[in-house]
Amino acid sequence: MIQEIFKNSRYFYWFVAVYFFSLLCVGFMAEYLFDIMPCSLCYYQRYVMMTILTLSLGIVISGYDKKLFTYFLCIVALGGAILCGFHIGVEQKWWAMPQSCIGKTEITSTDPTEMLKSLSSQMKNQKVSRCDKINWYLFGIPASWWTCLAFTFATITMALREWTTRKK
Numbered sequence: 001m002i003q004e005i006f007k008n009s010r011y012f013y014w015f016v017a018v019y020f021f022s023l024l025c026v027g028f029m030a031e032y033l034f035d036i037m038p039c040s041l042c043y044y045q046r047y048v049m050m051t052i053l054t055l056s057l058g059i060v061i062s063g064y065d066k067k068l069f070t071y072f073l074c075i076v077a078l079g080g081a082i083l084c085g086f087h088i089g090v091e092q093k094w095w096a097m098p099q100s101c102i103g104k105t106e107i108t109s110t111d112p113t114e115m116l117k118s119l120s121s122q123m124k125n126q127k128v129s130r131c132d133k134i135n136w137y138l139f140g141i142p143a144s145w146w147t148c149l150a151f152t153f154a155t156i157t158m159a160l161r162e163w164t165t166r167k168k
Contacts, residue, residue: 009065012161016056016073016154020049023150030136030143039131040098041087045147048080052154067162074158077151084148090131091144097131 027046030036038046052073059069090097129135134142 010060010063013056013059013065016158017053017060019150019154020053020056023147024049024053034136036136037129038135039087039129039133041083041090041131042135042144045080045083045087045151048076048083048151052076052080070158070162074155074162077155077158081148081151081155084144084151087131087144088142088148091134091142093132
């Protein structure tokens with residue numbers, strides 16, 4: 001069965017699409033069912049997943065399969081793995097988090113007391129969590145590690161497929 005998925009392009013790209021759709025579903029379930037707010041790096045990882053999902057579905061629908069597409073998907077998945085590795089480093093405090101992880105506030109007044117009131121109300125209403133805090137664990141392992149493992153698995157799987165299948 002696995003060899004059939006690897007040999008047949010349509011099956012393989014369906015597998016890739018279902019795989020990344022499943023990863024997105026887990027992220028959305030954590031956010032909307034369990035009220036676990038993602039950080040900005042989590043959102044960036046979702047964008048990478050959506051890109052791979054869209055491209056693989058485009059290949060399935062069009063039926064136009066060239067090695068270049070799988071190479072591109074492999075590079076995008078590798079970029080997702082690198083982004084996850086960066087996220088893990090931020091959570092472990094190996095390096096500083098990017099400015100996008102801190103959140104955005106507006107200064108609406110020059111009066112110090114009004115400024116503090118405005119900033120505190122804006123901070124209370126923000127829905128994005130900080131990137132340097134681990135939001136949730138799955139089987140005792142942070143979700144960012146699972147995501148990194150998932151992207152790495154996808155990258156290796158796509159690279160193996162290109163390495164082991166006949167050239168077009």
